[in-house]
Amino acid sequence: HPLRNIDELCASIVRSHRETSQCRVEELQALRWKLFSREEIQAYQSKTVDEMWQHCAIQLTDAVQYVVEFAKRIPGFRMLSQNDQIALLKTGSMEVVLVRMSRYFNTENNTVFFDGKFAGAEVFKSLACGDLIAAVFDFAHDMCALKLTEQQIALFTALVLINADRPCLEDRGRVQRVQRNVELGLTHILHRDNQDNLLHKLYQRMAVLRSLCRLHIEKLHWFSQRYPLTAHSLFPPLYKELFA
């Protein structure tokens, strides 16, 4: 059923976003002030590097699974070749998770939703990648400042995923056609919300996302060198397939 118009495209992407958002906004808003106790923070900080990496990788993979589901429901995504779908998810899924997570970032106490409560950067100390964690927190702070609506986030994350400039695409032209439709949807939504000025800010954020994900992959390579056993046999298969 071809999409009759841009309104239908937007409605379909917003619905898919809502259906695959993993946690509901109201449920996480209710948890906003549920912080880890000093003892709980101590427990995280006394985990070994590989224990904490494994703990995070499992949670991150959970979030990524919902993004895979979201991608499959973007009109046109399933028409792409398997290879191109995987190529887009390999580079885009972590970026979408970061945008989604920043929705629940509490800018008043600089905490992020993790393991059922809200965690400050100190909780992640034993990961031994303070620069990545600091960059993720800064990004979340910047995203919150834009005060995007759920509809704007839905179209923005669809555009983050459907990017014809990604490496190793077989049929770039086909991805371009799907991307152009999603771009029309995002500009339509921003125009309707009288926030055309947000568009260039969102494109700037996409550049930050790419550097954040490069940093994540760099750290993962560093980690896999030092803890090959954990990385190869204890990480979730989807995490390895998409990021390793």
Ligand SMILES: CCS(=O)(=O)c1ccc(CC(=O)Nc2nc(-c3ccccc3)c(C(=O)c3ccccc3CC(C)C)s2)cc1
């Ligand atoms: C995403 C859908 S959602 O409904 O919003 C949602 C649903 C579920 C949650 C719970 C959750 O999984 N939170 C995690 N937080 C972090 C984290 C960690 C360090 C700083 C900031 C957030 C996770 C990570 O593993 C992570 C994320 C980004 C970069 C790096 C890492 C760690 C490395 C070792 C992979 S998992 C949160 C949000």
